[in-house]
Amino acid sequence: MSLRSLTPRMRQIPARKSAILSVLDVGASKIVCLIARLTPMEPSEALRGRTHRCKVLGIGHQCSSGVKGGSVVDLHAAEHAARLAIDAAERMAGVEVGGVIVNMSGGRLASRRHDAETALRGKTVAEHDIHHVLSAAVSAEPGRTILHALPTAYRLDATKDIRDPKGMIGHELGVNLHLSTCDSAAARNLMLVVERCHLRVEAMVATPYAAGLSTLVDDEAELGAAVVDFGGGSTTVGVFSGGRLIHVDAVALGGVHVTRDVARGLNASVSDAERLKTLYGACIASPSDDRETITVQRLGDDPDHPSCLPKSDLVRIIRPRVEEILELVRDRLKASGYAAQAGRRLVMTGGACQLTGLPELARKVLSNQARVGRPLGIEGLPESGKSPSFAAAVGLMVYPQVAGLEYFEISRSVPRQRQGGYAARVGRWLKDSF
Numbered sequence: 342m343s344l345r346s347l348t349p350r351m352r353q354i355p356a357r358k359s360a361i362l363s364v365l366d367v368g369a370s371k372i373v374c375l376i377a378r379l380t381p382m383e384p385s386e387a388l389r390g391r392t393h394r395c396k397v398l399g400i401g402h403q404c405s406s407g408v409k410g411g412s413v414v415d416l417h418a419a420e421h422a423a424r425l426a427i428d429a430a431e432r433m434a435g436v437e438v439g440g441v442i443v444n445m446s447g448g449r450l451a452s453r454r455h456d457a458e459t460a461l462r463g464k465t466v467a468e469h470d471i472h473h474v475l476s477a478a479v480s481a482e483p484g485r486t487i488l489h490a491l492p493t494a495y496r497l498d499a500t501k502d503i504r505d506p507k508g509m510i511g512h513e514l515g516v517n518l519h520l521s522t523c524d525s526a527a528a529r530n531l532m533l534v535v536e537r538c539h540l541r542v543e544a545m546v547a548t549p550y551a552a553g554l555s556t557l558v559d560d561e562a563e564l565g566a567a568v569v570d571f572g573g574g575s576t577t578v579g580v581f582s583g584g585r586l587i588h589v590d591a592v593a594l595g596g597v598h599v600t601r602d603v604a605r606g607l608n609a610s611v612s613d614a615e616r617l618k619t620l621y622g623a624c625i626a627s628p629s630d631d632r633e634t635i636t637v638q639r640l641g642d643d644p645d646h647p648s649c650l651p652k653s654d655l656v657r658i659i660r661p662r663v664e665e666i667l668e669l670v671r672d673r674l675k676a677s678g679y680a681a682q683a684g685r686r687l688v689m690t691g692g693a694c695q696l697t698g699l700p701e702l703a704r705k706v707l708s709n710q711a712r713v714g715r716p717l718g719i720e721g722l723p724e725s726g727k728s729p730s731f732a733a734a735v736g737l738m739v740y741p742q743v744a745g746l747e748y749f750e751i752s753r754s755v756p757r758q759r760q761g762g763y764a765a766r767v768g769r770w771l772k773d774s775f
Contacts (some may be wrong), residue, residue: 347486348528351442351544353745356392357381363430364737365423365441367531369409369574369597370692372422373402373734374430376438377721379741388718390559390584392742395735397721399434401426410574410593411447411548413530420537427538440541442737445488446548446575448527450591452677454493455480458515466497466506470514475748478518486528488547489521490748493585502583518748521547521589544740548572549579550586551736552690554743556714556729557581565684568714569670569707570733571693573597576666578673582682585746590677592669596693599662606658607650608639617655618696624663625698626656663699667706688714692730 354360359380366373379393403426407418431438457478459470481487495503497511506514532542553568565582572595580588596618603622604614621635630653638647674680687708689700694713703711715727716735726735 347525348488348532348545349542350747350749351741351744353743354379354393354741359393360741361398361436362738362741363427363436363438363441364734365427365443365535366731366734366737367408367413367419367423367443367534368405368446368572368733369411369595370405370572371402371730372405372408372419372426373400373731374423374426374438374441375400375734375738376430376434376436377719377738379738385718388559390554390562390743391718391739395719395738397719397726398436399430399432400723400726401429401431401433403429405573408574410595411445411572411577411591412524412527413534416530416534416537419534423534424538427540438540440543441535442544442546442740443531443535443542444546444548444551444733444737445523445528445531446570446572446577446591446733448523450488450521450523450547450549450577450589451485452588452590453480453482453520453522455518455520456515457518458513461511461514463510463512466509466511466514468507471495471507471516472748474514474516475518478516479520479748481520481522484525485522486525487520487522488528488545489519489550489586491519491521491585491587491746492748493517493519493583493587519585519587521550521586523547544744546737546740547577547579547586547589548733549577549589551734551740552577552714552732553579553581553586553688553736554739555716555719555732555736556688556690558717559584561686561688564686565682566686566688567674567683567708568688568690569694569703571595571666571689571691571699573692576670576691576693578670580674580677580679580683582679582684587682588677588679590673592666592673594662594666594669596691596696599659599693599696602662603655603658607637607654608641609637610640613638618659621652621655622659623652623656623697624660624702626653626660630656659696660702663696663702664706667703671707683708685710687711690714690729690732692728694729 376399382394407415455478633652
């Protein structure tokens with residue numbers, strides 16, 4: 342399957358070139374648009390993969406509508422919410438957006454691994470040899486589209502775990518390629534929302550990949566860590582090892598389901614249940630819960646006479662659903678075979694991970710080395726934007742700096758004779774590099 346068939350591919354931003362970037366984080370609870378300026382910087386020890394300093398110029402966020410479980414279910418409502426978020430960011434930045442990088446949380450995110458080999462006959466590994474073996478490894482299932490194609494390791498004859506084989510000599514070159522995929526229909530509908538806003542989709546990034554790019558330091562990504570993004574409609578998982586994304590998965594449960602459990606259990610409206618969850622919710626009981634009371638406006642009750650309940654009733658509703666999500670993530674990781682590569686390090690992102698007591702419960706169920714991940718190395722974010730709920734949005738701004746790690750098919754749509762001569766090639770190089 343051609344990697345140019347659906348989701349567009351983004352080339353890595355040149356290390357010495359500045360750029361203004363726009364991203365759109367489409368979730369079930371909120372839609373966020375960020376506009377930022379990327380300027381070249383010296384390599385950092387903690388964030389060695391970053392080549393640019395990122396400063397946010399504009400931010401717009403809106404309550405999400407028309408999105409369920411990370412997938413678009415109402416095109417008009419999703420378009421309206423996206424337009425409002427983009428307009429707010431444009432007004433703040435004083436910049437007109439032409440294209441955006443978007444994230445994908447729905448569409449049943451999944452991973453596949455493919456191996457391929459090509460004969461070298463004792464020659465030096467050239468660029469076309471690497472391209473040939475990568476293209477042989479690419480394969481997509483019907484109805485699925487490829488979001489990321491990341492080579493995790495090359496092998497040359499008996500030597501394994503080679504990062505870059507170019508220039509080396511051997512008889513057989515092999516590659517292990519990790520493909521992150523989603524349902525084609527979900528990707529098309531998300532792209533349609535952006536296109537109806539008269540914007541182009543620059544790239545589509547899996548949410549756990551974006552969250553990991555913004556919250557993991559290099560040593561965590563190298564030694565192995567699992568990033569769990571607790572979104573509103575779904576919980577997505579990304580496993581990093583050797584500095585690369587090696588596995589993605591998703592569970593169709595998130596913070597919205599906790600809110601609905603509270604609404605049903607307390608016979609309250611969804612908006613009031615969200616308020617109670619945010620202000621008083623917890624998933625670990627404390628001795629004072631029976632003494633503390635919360636005010637609940639039950640459906641059908643007199644608005645002037647709300648009910649008072651002990652906080653422990655709220656905790657008893659929230660904890661089982663959160664435990665279920667954590668146990669599903671644990672079981673998915675074990676079934677995938679990548680629990681060991683995660684190195685028992687767990688980084689939690691997403692708005693739902695801010696629930697009181699969630700880190701402690703995650704340490705009991707998943708890993709004793711669990712922490713809450715917040716965006717790293719970004720300037721210009723307001724205090725509210727430095728929370729775990731903005732991790733995916735910030736990661737979309739980091740993605741152009743590492744897009745070169747991915748394989749994408751070289752376009753053959755432009756005939757060689759039309760590509761210009763030496764002067765034209767030099768001109769394109771200057772344009773891309775400076």
